[in-house]
Amino acid sequence: MGIDRRKFMKFAGLTAALSLAGKPTFGALVEEDSLEVTPPLEKLDKLAADARAVGQPLTARRWAMVIDLKKCHDAENCKDCIHACHHTHNVPEFENPKDEIKWLWKEKFEHAFHEQEFEFVQEEHRHSDTLLLCNHCDKPPCVKVCPTGATWRRDDGIVMMDWHRCIGCRYCIAGCPYGSRSFNWRDPRPFIKDTQIDFPTRMRGVVEKCTFCEELLARGQLPACVEACKEKALIFGDLEDPNSEVRKILSSQFSIRRKPALGTHPEVYYLI
Amino acid sequence: MNNSGKIFAGLAIFLLLITLPLWYSAAFGGATEKPDLKIVCDAKECVAPTAYMTAYHMDLLNEWRDEVVRDRDRLYTAENGKTFDKSLSRTCMNCHYNKADFCDQCHDYAGVKPYCWDCHVEPKETP
Amino acid sequence: MLEKALVGNKSYWSWVAVLLAIVGAGTLAYLYQYREGLHITGLSRDVSWGFYIAQFTFLVGVAASAVMVVLPYYLHNYKQFAKITILGEFLAVSAVMMCMTFIFVDMGQPLRIVNVFLHPTPHSLMFWDTVALGGYLVLNVTISHFALGAERMGVAPPKWLKPIIILSIPWAVSIHTVTAFLYSGLAARPFWMSAILAPRFLASAFAAGPALLILLCFVLRKFTKFDAGREPIQKLGLIIMYAMSLNVFFILMEVFTAVYSGIPEHLMHFQYLYTGLEGDTTMVPWMWASSILAIISLVLLYNPKTRNREFTLGLACVALFVSLWIDKGLAMVVTGFIPNPLGTVTSYWPTLPEFVISIGVYGMGALVLTLLYKIAMTIRGKVSA
Numbered sequence: 001m002g003i004d005r006r007k008f009m010k011f012a013g014l015t016a017a018l019s020l021a022g023k024p025t026f027g028a029l030v031e032e033d034s035l036e037v038t039p040p041l042e043k044l045d046k047l048a049a050d051a052r053a054v055g056q057p058l059t060a061r062r063w064a065m066v067i068d069l070k071k072c073h074d075a076e077n078c079k080d081c082i083h084a085c086h087h088t089h090n091v092p093e094f095e096n097p098k099d100e101i102k103w104l105w106k107e108k109f110e111h112a113f114h115e116q117e118f119e120f121v122q123e124e125h126r127h128s129d130t131l132l133l134c135n136h137c138d139k140p141p142c143v144k145v146c147p148t149g150a151t152w153r154r155d156d157g158i159v160m161m162d163w164h165r166c167i168g169c170r171y172c173i174a175g176c177p178y179g180s181r182s183f184n185w186r187d188p189r190p191f192i193k194d195t196q197i198d199f200p201t202r203m204r205g206v207v208e209k210c211t212f213c214e215e216l217l218a219r220g221q222l223p224a225c226v227e228a229c230k231e232k233a234l235i236f237g238d239l240e241d242p243n244s245e246v247r248k249i250l251s252s253q254f255s256i257r258r259k260p261a262l263g264t265h266p267e268v269y270y271l272i
Numbered sequence: 273m274n275n276s277g278k279i280f281a282g283l284a285i286f287l288l289l290i291t292l293p294l295w296y297s298a299a300f301g302g303a304t305e306k307p308d309l310k311i312v313c314d315a316k317e318c319v320a321p322t323a324y325m326t327a328y329h330m331d332l333l334n335e336w337r338d339e340v341v342r343d344r345d346r347l348y349t350a351e352n353g354k355t356f357d358k359s360l361s362r363t364c365m366n367c368h369y370n371k372a373d374f375c376d377q378c379h380d381y382a383g384v385k386p387y388c389w390d391c392h393v394e395p396k397e398t399p
Numbered sequence: 400m401l402e403k404a405l406v407g408n409k410s411y412w413s414w415v416a417v418l419l420a421i422v423g424a425g426t427l428a429y430l431y432q433y434r435e436g437l438h439i440t441g442l443s444r445d446v447s448w449g450f451y452i453a454q455f456t457f458l459v460g461v462a463a464s465a466v467m468v469v470l471p472y473y474l475h476n477y478k479q480f481a482k483i484t485i486l487g488e489f490l491a492v493s494a495v496m497m498c499m500t501f502i503f504v505d506m507g508q509p510l511r512i513v514n515v516f517l518h519p520t521p522h523s524l525m526f527w528d529t530v531a532l533g534g535y536l537v538l539n540v541t542i543s544h545f546a547l548g549a550e551r552m553g554v555a556p557p558k559w560l561k562p563i564i565i566l567s568i569p570w571a572v573s574i575h576t577v578t579a580f581l582y583s584g585l586a587a588r589p590f591w592m593s594a595i596l597a598p599r600f601l602a603s604a605f606a607a608g609p610a611l612l613i614l615l616c617f618v619l620r621k622f623t624k625f626d627a628g629r630e631p632i633q634k635l636g637l638i639i640m641y642a643m644s645l646n647v648f649f650i651l652m653e654v655f656t657a658v659y660s661g662i663p664e665h666l667m668h669f670q671y672l673y674t675g676l677e678g679d680t681t682m683v684p685w686m687w688a689s690s691i692l693a694i695i696s697l698v699l700l701y702n703p704k705t706r707n708r709e710f711t712l713g714l715a716c717v718a719l720f721v722s723l724w725i726d727k728g729l730a731m732v733v734t735g736f737i738p739n740p741l742g743t744v745t746s747y748w749p750t751l752p753e754f755v756i757s758i759g760v761y762g763m764g765a766l767v768l769t770l771l772y773k774i775a776m777t778i779r780g781k782v783s784a
Binding site: 096097098099100101107110111112114115141144145146147148149150165166167168169170171173174175176177178179182183184185186187203204205206207262263264 | 435436437438442443444445447448502505506507508509511512514515517518520522523524525526529581584585586587588664735736739740741742743745
């Protein structure tokens with residue numbers, strides 16, 4: 001802890017002196033005994049018990065996601081995962097596309113993989129919806145460029161955001177080759193339909209993106225999009241674990257990643 | 273050349289300017305009444321002694337924030353050995369759900385504007 | 400020394416008042432942006448940097464260009480530049496201050512800007528750019544302050560100043576190189592990812608900066624007793640001619656590589672600039688204007704007759720400055736975002752508040768420059784009288 005007890009006692013003494021001098025500081029409150037109340041202990045104990053009772057965190061050495069586009073296309077116009085994600089994380093909905101914020105969204109296949117050639121590919125395939133999100137790259141260019149350490153790659157592979165530290169310079173947006181990052185051009189609060197109390201909103205002026213639901217993983221739950229998908233088209237797991245489902249799928253089926261030539265090593269794989 | 277007139281006038285303006293906050297609060301009141309915090313919590317003690325929390329809750333919250341977001345260290349073990357979720361909304365506000373009477377009163381009095389609630393959602397005023 | 404800026408005639412004070420009004424308007428517009436957020440600009444999810452960052456980039460060039468007078472004067476003892484070196488250094492000071500302000504107004508959370516220093520990240524070019532620009536400002540303020548102070552007293556500048564002046568020369572090159580690296584190191588943006596970006600930035604800077612300096616000398620001659628003299632202006636004209644030739648050469652190399660290789664993700668950006676892309680022709684007239692102005696300026700500079708005549712040299716400087724401003728201060732930054740990494744086109748054009756804020760920042764720079772030049776002129780006047 002930043003402040004040790006001794007320093008605290010010194011401070012308490014000082015503030016007591018200040019409060020005697022009648023200065024309006026927090027010190028004045030230290031002496032107050034109005035804070036002393038003596039109801040039962042239960043609530044605190046319950047809180048402590050709640051903290052212990054949450055599920056064991058899900059951990060991994062390299063989180064990855066496999067998106068099975070065939071299964072995804074089976075449920076045409078389904079947006080369950082997107083709704084679940086945006087609802088869980090208080091992602092606002094703007095009318096003006098210029099202000100748009102998206103963590104998980106659908107894009108035409110020819111845009112998602114726009115470096116590919118599509119001359120003889122049927123239009124329905126070219127225009128088919130492809131789910132996009134942050135790729136949680138092994139070598140994330142956004143992390144490299146961030147001037148404050150507000151975004152970084154954790155040792156479990158999640159590319160994380162610290163919204164308290166972000167200065168809103170948007171260099172990470174310029175650096176991301178996948179268009180996965182959004183900026184809060186305006187205060188998002190009025191544009192959030194059903195605010196979730198469990199997750200913060202953002203303030204204007206910071207960048208945000210998918211975090212692989214790290215807050216849910218910490219409580220032992222799978223990402224919201226994975227849980228929401230009825231088609232089981234989203235598979236999430238640890239690539240370093242040879243027995244994980246993601247690993248088995250990738251070693252038995254053909255998969256592609258977006259812009260592999262850039263050397264960013266995305267951890268989102270597509271089965272087509 | 274005698275510039276003493278100008279110098280003293282300049283000094284007077286300077287003094288007036290740097291003491292402006294005092295005049296301002298004298299003129300426009302500011303918060304002068306001591307806050308009377310309403311403790312709605314039915315717990316006997318907080319995650320740390322009351323005096324410590326009163327003076328240092330902001331430091332504790334900053335540490336919690338960095339530890340949870342950056343170090344994935346989500347559990348706080350209090351001096352009494354109890355363990356808590358390091359969370360403003362799930363732990364602190366669970367007891368002190370009366371933000372207006374608990375947080376705001378004091379912050380208004382001290383003239384500080386923490387930006388916690390720009391993002392963290394304040395609970396509805398029910399236990 | 401600063402008190403010299405507080406004494407002046409009526410036209411001086413009217414000019415200062417005009418600039419203060421511009422700064423005031425810019426400040427009001429910025430307060431509006433500060434309250435509302437950056438959504439009042441033309442920026443969007445796809446085009447997330449625009450006019451502000453472009454002005455920043457252009458002005459880093461203007462700042463770096465001081466080296467074009469500092470180097471000949473201090474390193475080669477080229478006495479002809481004795482009178483204008485201080486003008487170049489003051490121009491650098493004013494330009495760096497504008498650069499910093501443009502970065503500030505572009506931030507989403509400007510009050511957190513200290514995080515760059517609280518949590519330094521050597522792997523980010525933006526961190527290094529901040530260090531480079533801050534250092535360059537300190538260097539130029541120090542050099543101009545002590546050099547002018549010595550001149551005022553009629554003595555030689557202190558000995559310890561010389562190594563600082565020498566240091567300022569590579570430092571000037573570094574600010575624009577690091578600014579180019581800010582862009583050219585991004586795998587996500589093929590338009591910027593060119594090894595020639597830094598040299599191209601330097602060439603355009605060494606053309607645009609001295610061109611502005613020539614124009615400033617003309618203005619000073621008209622409105623003050625200060626005369627830079629014919630010789631140094633002619634020499635600057637020559638520097639501009641070579642720098643602009645290099646710049647145009649570099650641009651042609653960029654165009655050749657993109658067009659001949661034909662790689663779509665490189666080509667598309669040049670299509671956006673010169674022919675329009677998916678119906679978005681925003682930049683096309685500007686870029687052709689820039690090209691034509693570049694040719695006009697080069698014709699006027701290459702021809703000794705027009706280069707030697709101050710009127711036509713002035714015209715060349717105006718044409719060149721506008722051409723390079725369009726290239727770097729308008730098109731260069733947004734084109735990196737158009738098309739975006741998904742190959743789609745989102746148009747961008749700055750909004751009115753964005754313009755007013757930018758003009759306010761330029762007004763601030765002009766004000767700083769006016770005050771600094773006033774100080775220099777007063778001291779020069781006293782010394783020569």
